[in-house]
Amino acid sequence: MHTTGKDRQQPVAPLRLGAVSEANPHPILESLACITCPARKSDICGGLDDEEIRDLAANSQRIHLNVGETLVWDGDGAQYSYVITRGALRASKTSDDGRRQILDFLFSGQFVGIPSDAAYHFDVEALIDSEVCRFDKRKLEQLMTKYPNVEKGYRTGAARQLEDAYEHAYALGRRTAMERVAAFLLDLRASSCTKTATGVLKLPMTRSDIADFLGLTLETVSRAFSRLKSLGVIRLGSAQEVEIRDPERLKALAGSASI
Amino acid sequence: MHTTGKDRQQPVAPLRLGAVSEANPHPILESLACITCPARKSDICGGLDDEEIRDLAANSQRIHLNVGETLVWDGDGAQYSYVITRGALRASKTSDDGRRQILDFLFSGQFVGIPSDAAYHFDVEALIDSEVCRFDKRKLEQLMTKYPNVEKGYRTGAARQLEDAYEHAYALGRRTAMERVAAFLLDLRASSCTKTATGVLKLPMTRSDIADFLGLTLETVSRAFSRLKSLGVIRLGSAQEVEIRDPERLKALAGSASI
């Protein structure tokens, strides 16, 4: 049985919701920020024109998260929803005996906050310094009524997350360790994860995070990386810098897609 | 690597969408059926009063599925959504090399059809003779606009499915075989799965189905059942009839919850 070491180590000064470092309403002058926001085309904001987006801006707050800070705690009242505008976060479930399953890595443009009841049932923490846009759930519902496109975006976002979760279930249940790691790297490449100009991936997560996402141990993940390296499929600048040298080969190693 | 035997065996005469055995619009006289429907309190129908439900009935068709019949094919255009009104179905993804992951077992009251794009990315098949209520997606959207409670129910349903998928991911990634089987039986007991008057579970799925749901092989599942039996935690009438004799013990064997 695998118990992570990493997850027991709390962020230096974990801030509970409502006590987040900064939570400033978008000043009217700053509503321009929405126009140039990396999440401008996200599910929630994408359906609105620049005029309407000011309305959204007035009903949201921008929040900065330092590395390790927690945005959402398991059990927290689901008062807010969030759109990631910069950085990288992880959503995870941890059992009381310390086993952790990372449900998703979240990058800019992604949406957090589709609770079925009054509370969240997972944690969300910042892997690196990040920024999110916060919406009061009540106000978001009003916005959804006012702007059908927001409602539709919410629905699309929920559906996509569900499909991602299904794909993840396929990987966890039916793929080998090697296939999981290969598929993970391909997914990362297709995501909003940071890349250098030459396309080198800058992983914001540790081997332990990857292991807890893929249902493996960090050693198994490390061995898979080493194997990929020795096969010449990837190149490792540092442990966090991964260059995919042979995408086709990587696809083959990821095994047949789930159709 | 595990490849199921079961899944290669197509239903005798698989019917493609639109060619389903019966698809009759709810006759006006039959709209009463909605009132007494087992899915009357489901997410979609639950928010409406008996007057409004007639409107829903007029916009839906009742469909009968025989054992093994397929309701949704991976790749199918997502033209319809469904509410299960009777029976048991399985939603699954199968890769082209034959590996199958069952995503969910669906019982009466549950909702199928939250596509992020134009197509479904999983199959849905009947485990036993079943009945579903079919909604044209377009009409469902109109109904959602007309009745905010339907829209809210849809959203709640989507959120619940997402949370189920997350819980499933935790099980697949971090639980042992024994824990998965124990937790599965507890989940079934809490579900709408058929039970006798004395509370004995009537499993509509095979060991192979359970294995493909839990990311195991059928042999491993069978061994876990045998173990539970020898521990006196369950009693097996037949392979499909499971009596949970010691729920507390079963909970302990399911391991600590994911919080």
Added chain:
DNA sequence: CGCCATGTTGAAAATATTCAAAGACCGTGG
């Protein structure tokens, strides 16, 4: 420069899978 986190690698151990065979159950047809 050195410490502490993170990452890599090796060997032993555990868990689950694979392969194999036999038993139970169900529906069908004689």
Added chain:
DNA sequence: CCACGGTCTTTGAATATTTTCAACATGGCG
């Protein structure tokens, strides 16, 4: 009504994959 055939299930033994335990390497940061 019972025998038959096929499918599903159970159980055993060998094998494979992944985990666990342990030691060492690396590297970022004070």
